């Protein structure tokens with residue numbers, strides 16, 4: 001369903017050209033569970049942003065469910081981002097003046113459901129990440145790991161079939177982190193596609209496939225022998 | 228040098244009172260190496276902010292080098308924050324419109340040194356965290372782990388004797404994270420005091436003492452048997 005061919009993403013800074021991604025090719029099918037790993041600065045978030053239609057490659061092509069993303073109009077792109085993909089950002093990107101509940105309800109505004117139903121859905125998503133007792137808190141009234149969990153709930157509230165999570169457990173203790181990975185595992189068992197960027201080998205062992213980046217290139221792309 | 232007695236930090240939210248910290252007492256001596264652990268939301272960042280004179284407790288007393296912090300004036304507090312303590316924030320808090328170099332130079336503005344010397348010091352600090360090749364980048368032109376390293380360099384550039392690091396490796400791969408912990412270890416061997424909040428047992432094993440929080444209280448405060 002996701003087909004990347006020769007993807008290059010570069011930045012020109014004065015005299016210098018930085019290759020965030022260099023000639024990356026990979027294909028992902030429906031219902032895969034992939035971990036993306038690699039050193040700090042190796043291009044993982046850049047790759048996630050291109051897969052999530054939030055960034056455009058400088059060269060190469062990306063097809064989403066058989067259609068070239070470069071040929072889609074704004075409405076089609078918005079449709080993918082709002083309904084097909086749930087994105088957990090490495091920096092959370094919560095609205096600072098809205099409560100946890102309001103932040104999680106936001107993606108449902110486009111769904112056409114009643115206000116009551118949206119609120120129920122949002123509370124359910126927050127409960128799934130053990131945040132039901134903090135729904136009236138704004139981001140600056142939450143701990144780092146609590147903000148991370150609100151960002152996860154917001155990504156999952158529309159029940160997207162493709163989940164892109166950029167280091168979703170970076171601010172969580174082991175026990176809470178394992179609960180989140182358990183949540184992703186059940187979503188995977190329901191037929192969804194899970195792509196997680198992680199630094200932690202413990203988290204990566206749950207994935208069925210591991211892709212390792214180094215300096216903007218794919219260093220390794222293997223089936224996980226432990227799964 | 229740091230003496231906390233009966234520290235409580237609470238927040239009133241409508242009908243509810245949230246105890247971020249409840250009756251926390253602990254003493255830290257010069258040249259200790261302490262890891263603070265505990266579940267998400269257990270009060271670790273709140274404790275760090277009080278130790279770093281960035282937040283005031285609701286009850287209890289805190290003495291810094293023998294003097295009650297509650298009796299210090301703004302100038303004395305600023306002196307502690309700018310010269311004695313280096314703080315790595317869980318959310319980095321970099322200035323978005325300044326480059327990595329400018330962000331790391333900023334704490335030196337008060338030092339009275341020449342512009343040339345400040346720049347040399349900042350480049351040295353950025354080199355210590357392997358960020359010498361990104362000094363002209365602004366935060367939004369850096370990866371998550373690169374921003375984290377700029378925040379670390381900024382905390383260390385004034386050569387403070389007390390280093391407070393709130394999850395300094397949360398966005399770093401294992402190898403880069405170990406380099407940062409190695410850096411903290413050498414600073415410890417030079418006689419400085421290191422306090423690290425971390426979720427990772429691997430990181431905590433390097434500390435000489437481990438303090439565990441749960442629901443705003445000290446659950447455990449032990450010498451690390453592995454060290």
Ligand SMILES: Nc1ncnc2c1ncn2[C@@H]1O[C@H](COP(=O)(O)OP(=O)(O)OP(=O)(O)O)[C@@H](O)[C@H]1O
Nearest residue numbers: 141143144145146238247267268269270271272273
């Ligand atoms: N301004 C605030 N208003 C209300 N509650 C707050 C506020 N700031 C923090 N809290 C609450 O205080 C508790 C402790 O927060 P703190 O940030 O110290 O946790 P933490 O241990 O650092 O967590 P994490 O590991 O997730 O970073 C949390 O339950 C949080 O929701």
Ligand SMILES: Nc1ncnc2c1ncn2[C@@H]1O[C@H](COP(=O)(O)OP(=O)(O)OP(=O)(O)O)[C@@H](O)[C@H]1O
Nearest residue numbers: 011020040041042043044045046368370371372373
């Ligand atoms: N706007 C930009 N301008 C210039 N360089 C950039 C820009 N954005 C990212 N980069 C560079 O591209 C490279 C890849 O960044 P990316 O955020 O994808 O890394 P990452 O693998 O997610 O790292 P981390 O594990 O630290 O989050 C980095 O070296 C970064 O400095």
Ligand SMILES: [Mg+2]
Nearest residue numbers: 045090370371
């Ligand atoms: Mg990243």
Ligand SMILES: [Mg+2]
Nearest residue numbers: 143144272317
């Ligand atoms: Mg915290």
